[in-house]
Amino acid sequence: MSRWAWVDVDAGAIEHNVAVLRSFVAPAEVWAVVKADGYGHGAVTAARAALAGGATGLCVALVQEGVELRHAGLACPILVLSPQPPEQMAAAVAAGLALTVHSEAGVAALEAVGVSDHPVHLKVDTGMHRVGASAVEAVQVAARIVASPATHLAAVFTHLAVADEPGSPFTDVQLARFDDVLALLRMEGIEPPLVHAANSAGAIAHPRARRDLVRAGIAIYGISPGPALDDRVAGLGLRPALSLRARVSHVKSVRSGEGISYGLRHTFGRDSTVATVPLGYADGVPRRLHTMGGEVLIGGVRRRITGVVTMDQLMVDCGDDEVAVGDEVVLLGEQGGQRITATDWADALGTIAYEVVCGLSERLERRVTTPGEG
């Protein structure tokens, strides 16, 4: 072991989650979103587990991410979800990555690298207003894709802004706008072979969004897309795949009245046993977690992080309990029947669980605990 802090990745859980989603959204397919290093789980590990669970395609954000999957020997369809710099086109083509295109310039960039019949997915902006062609532009760009010898229209897709808020009428607005675009394309004689719209929340909460495939990210890692979907995620039996663990590196007694960590922001009200844990904000444990009531598990007991989290280490108040160097510490995950989730951190920190898992830094080794069947 290179250090006393690591990330465990339960690949069997990812495989299980994809299999569950697959039967839930059938006949739609599941394409697993493994961008940002598989939401911090390890892109290749996540991709292999997802394919073993029945995913039929993969989605990434960057050409480099798709190239990494090809280097690992993965041969399935891989879609790059957002527009990429023209300089990346040659690498994307060489790796056989389907590209997102939303403008005629995107088609021209592919033509410039001398490719033929390259699969592109036309992105339509139906209200998220991040990237995508407007309804009017979509028809022009689709016609350009179809007419160009460089490209073929493999799919038309959109992205939902509030699918994790099942009460919001806006998902229906987006889907209606999307259907209008598909109807306009049909009037021009353009029938894309694939249509897709749903992220995890869309797949779980909006049957109308499922179409030919769903692009499932957060749910394949066993994490709820948002508080309004927690019960549904639990009902489906999705299992968190990631845990963040460490070992106690030092134990000491601190006297009542003493302060701790930078700024001495916490003063002990009684003599306490304090455990030092070799994890810090450089690993993705936010510095302010201590002020937001952050806890860890040691010996199956929830214990408060005390004092500010430093770059490489944090301290835990263990009260009167006996704790020893080498004891296991769980920051995210389960120990002794207790569980701390990425959603717990997110709620405390005023963010979303996506940011928590994506924020775990590269210097933490990912150890695959259960490889699954694939």
Ligand SMILES: Cc1ncc(COP(=O)(O)O)c(C=O)c1O
């Ligand atoms: C275009 C697109 N599709 C799908 C996803 C997957 O979303 P989720 O992780 O909520 O399933 C993302 C993630 O941000 C995305 O950007």
